[in-house]
Amino acid sequence: MSAPLAGTAALVRLALRRDRVLAPVWILVVASMVLALPASLESVYQTPAERGTLLATTNASGSLRGLYGPVFGDSVGALTAWKGGVFAAVLAGIMSLVIVVRHTREEEETGRQEMLSAAVVGRRAPLTAALLTALLANGLAAALVTAGLAGHGAAGAAALGLGIGATGTLCAALAAVAAQLTGSARLAKGLTGAAIGAAFVLRAVGDARAPAGASLPTWLSPLGWLEHVRAFAGERWWVLALFATATAALAAAAYALAGRRDLGTGLLPARPGPAHGRLGSAGALARRLQRPALVGWSLAFLAAGLVFGAVAAGATELVGGNDRTRELIERMGNRSGLTDAFLATMAQMLGMVAALYAVAAVLRLAAEETGQRAEPLLAHPVGRLRWAGGHLAAAFGGPALILLAAGLGLGLGQGRAAALGPAVGAALAQLPAVWAIGGLAVLLHGAAPRYTAVAWAVAGAALALGWVGPALHLPDAVLDLSPFAHLPRLPGAAAATAWAPLLALTALAAALTAAGLAALRRRDLVV
Structure with a gap:
């Protein structure tokens, strides 16, 4: 021994x-x-x-x-x-x-x-x-x-x-x-x-x-x-x-x-399942596997939104008469008002973190493959697209739910009923950029499963650029490398120009996802 x-x-x-x-x-x-x-x-x-x-x-x-x-x-x-x-x-x-x-x-x-x-x-x-x-x-x-x-x-x-x-x-x-x-x-x-x-x-x-x-x-x-x-x-x-x-x-x-x-x-015993199966489809299984993470992320985003919403009420006191601080927050948010700028910045930060959830949900497909749990499932009359679709529903629908929770928290944290709608809109406006990064993860999983870590790197880089880029006064050409830099800064006056970048990023996410699914149909399973 x-x-x-x-x-x-x-x-x-x-x-x-x-x-x-x-x-x-x-x-x-x-x-x-x-x-x-x-x-x-x-x-x-x-x-x-x-x-x-x-x-x-x-x-x-x-x-x-x-x-x-x-x-x-x-x-x-x-x-x-x-x-x-x-x-x-x-x-x-x-x-x-x-x-x-x-x-x-x-x-x-x-x-x-x-x-x-x-x-x-x-x-x-x-x-x-x-x-x-x-x-x-x-x-x-x-x-x-x-x-x-x-x-x-x-x-x-x-x-x-x-x-x-x-x-x-x-x-x-x-x-x-x-x-x-x-x-x-x-x-x-x-x-x-x-x-x-x-x-x-x-x-x-x-x-x-x-x-x-x-x-x-x-x-x-x-x-x-x-x-x-x-x-x-x-x-x-x-x-x-x-x-x-x-x-x-x-x-x-x-x-x-x-x-x-x-x-x-x-050491903790696994909970025994029911005597009769309750999951009638591959999509139901995927939702069951993704549900605990989705619930946890939603609760965490609701709590974070409540905290940031409460802080937003004191943003003016924090800045006081410091014009440089005001300029920094407005550069990260928008120029329609300090409170709106702070909320826009927090909504964008939460969106960047939500991109990490999207990547993790997409790459659950990779975990199912490498864990050899996908192969027995696909041996039944279940196509690859049908199998992947259940997980992708969570990967693209999940961020909508957690950002909705964040928006509700941002609105409720301010203690004003009128703030609820704009806060929810600001949070949900981050979805196209989250979907674009999720679409990249789908493409990498489908076409080059050995390099799925690149999706984590892209999500991390977007978070880093959004967090420290404006503070370091990085040029706009560098900040624009993040998909979040192209989103409108809501709530605020930018709402009138919101649709073009939102639609463009949504189309990009759809194209990347379609290309990834096409590649997934052609390649061998990872073993």
Whole structure:
């Protein structure tokens, strides 16, 4: 019998080889979300007085504290940690759960781990390799953040970088536990993602209640711990020990659970199905498979819309008399009014995130193929287009539902009945761009299934351009590479010119989808 950790080094090399594109893209996105902020903040808040006004305004507004957290200092570094720290940590957590689940539960689910285990591979080597890969990715992200912000204060840069990396590593250990408990990669990702969402909600509730973030809900959330590191504002290094302790406890639990289950199974028993089948078609099966993710995304977008809608009411107070901030928000939104500009910006951001759902829903087709679940289904009188159609209905109809939920949240969050219609319209106006990216994913799956990761890269690039592009004053030629840049900025005066870009992007999405389905009919199944 091989040692428990035998083969770990080889599995780490394999994981790095497989993640040679995915991991660097995630690392750059996490780091760039933080590193793009100092230049923007320096151009908008040029004097200590202006930064002090921002600090006072934010700490006096419960909705702004709930979204970003409290501000602990008026330096550029402290404002960078306030504006980008929590969101970068959330992205680091998502990166970590993707890496860990990919190299543990997904390997078992597809049968690859069974073949690897036939060689000299120890029982705990796959889990160790996955955690080491995630640790390396988070370490590199932390190093980039530290190096990029060192000019604003070495101690603060190190504290923020370590805090973001520690949050991601904690999420990696949490994903490792979920991978032992569940029998599917989707459920493991869902549980870990729900835990990250709960951590964000706890932090938001705690920060909204207490100006200094000192309430109990904040201390129950790892994202609240990140705030209390207080980078660039009198660093609290001892808070990092909380991350280390929690990560060690979760990793130990994952190792203990790994030794108590059989390969390919989870500790939580699978729920038995009904005695008689209830799914009469391939489309019904697809809807059943896609339903949990759709419900989760819809609830998350409704909650996000409520938060952003509440913040929109205080947008004027946040900007005050700062013309540069007003110009930046209006460049990202529209020039019909500051509140409308803020809502247009938030609607566009939610649309960009919805594109990630569309890509994930389309690529469920790839998961069904590689998991060898599509072949038995297609052996029956079920055509490929009929099989794919059920999943594509969720991929293109699902974003409409989650953006409708977001629009309802944006309207209800403002507390005005008249705001509901324009907010829903602004959210649904993002659909053609979401569909265009989803159509690209269909084309890649149909014509070049080995390169479906390009769809993730395109969705991520669109999100990055929309998030940091206007703040960096990138030229319009670069911003126009994103399909979202061509959409009308609703709500606002742009409504009169809305139809042309909406119809053009919808036609593009239809063409890409049709080409992808045609290619899917001709190629062999992935094995």
